[in-house]
Amino acid sequence: MDLWYDRFQALKQIQIAIPERAVTAFIGPSGCGKSSFLRCLNRMNDFVLGARVEGEVLLDGDDIYASGRDVITLRRRVGMVFQRPNPFPSSIWDNVAYGPRLHGVTGRHELDGIVERSLRGAAIWDEVKDKLRTPALSLSGGQQQRLCIARAIAVEPEVLLMDEPTSALDPMATARIEELVRGLKERFTVIIVTHNMQQAARISDETAFFLNGEIVETGPTQFIFTSPQDGRTEDYITGRFG
Numbered sequence: 001m002d003l004w005y006d007r008f009q010a011l012k013q014i015q016i017a018i019p020e021r022a023v024t025a026f027i028g029p030s031g032c033g034k035s036s037f038l039r040c041l042n043r044m045n046d047f048v049l050g051a052r053v054e055g056e057v058l059l060d061g062d063d064i065y066a067s068g069r070d071v072i073t074l075r076r077r078v079g080m081v082f083q084r085p086n087p088f089p090s091s092i093w094d095n096v097a098y099g100p101r102l103h104g105v106t107g108r109h110e111l112d113g114i115v116e117r118s119l120r121g122a123a124i125w126d127e128v129k130d131k132l133r134t135p136a137l138s139l140s141g142g143q144q145q146r147l148c149i150a151r152a153i154a155v156e157p158e159v160l161l162m163d164e165p166t167s168a169l170d171p172m173a174t175a176r177i178e179e180l181v182r183g184l185k186e187r188f189t190v191i192i193v194t195h196n197m198q199q200a201a202r203i204s205d206e207t208a209f210f211l212n213g214e215i216v217e218t219g220p221t222q223f224i225f226t227s228p229q230d231g232r233t234e235d236y237i238t239g240r241f242g
């Protein structure tokens with residue numbers, strides 16, 4: 001697929017198969033199109049004036065850009081976590097229950113179950129179980145990001161997109177999120193954009209290296225980091241640029 005922002009072509013002939021129930025990392029220097037591509041995968045670029053996608057993005061074999069596709073359903077199936085934790089200015093419970101409510105779950109008991117399951121899934125239940133009614137914004141940055149992950153998984157998406165989810169966090173909070181991401185792949189297909197190559201090496205199964213709007217190389221992470229096939233990948237991972 002290709003992506004334009006008005007006349008600027010930000011993605012050129014991107015072709016990649018993302019494996020299910022694995023963590024795929026997108027790496028590459030600033031401005032190479034990693035976040036743009038991530039946003040194409042749940043049509044977040046629909047909100048960007050002048051953005052235009054050509055080609056196909058297949059989810060279970062169906063093109064998410066086909067006419068008549070329901071974008072709300074798509075975003076339930078393909079959830080997203082952003083760079084900066086962005087909880088709603090409401091309680092912890094409300095943040096997690098928001099998505100399921102939007103999709104029609106109304107029973108209090110059922111919602112309580114979903115909230116607990118999601119918070120456990122995001123490895124934050126023990127820290128918040130006694131204060132579910134307190135404002136989400138009273139949590140630390142790392143806790144807020146795990147809450148955002150809980151909010152994203154509450155609607156049971158198939159795919160979880162993460163755009164540099166630890167870039168605003170300290171090393172301890174980052175380590176917790178990394179551990180969490182490694183576990184999330186048991187239930188979800190995870191795609192993570194990261195600037196941090198060590199992070200990609202630690203948590204991903206597959207890595208795609210982006211450069212100037214193209215994917216230079218993609219493959220098992222171990223392979224990309226130890227025996228890249230393309231000289232540009234090697235230059236990047238050995239720190240010669242970027």
Ligand SMILES: Nc1ncnc2c1ncn2[C@@H]1O[C@H](COP(=O)(O)OP(=O)(O)OP(=O)(O)O)[C@@H](O)[C@H]1O
Pocket residue numbers: 005008010028029030031032033034035036037048195
């Ligand atoms: N909304 C937009 N309108 C116009 N151009 C954009 C827009 N968003 C991104 N771009 C351009 O598209 C290119 C790719 O940007 P993108 O943010 O996807 O790269 P990135 O690899 O994620 O970078 P970073 O690692 O710095 O976040 C850049 O040249 C950027 O300036």
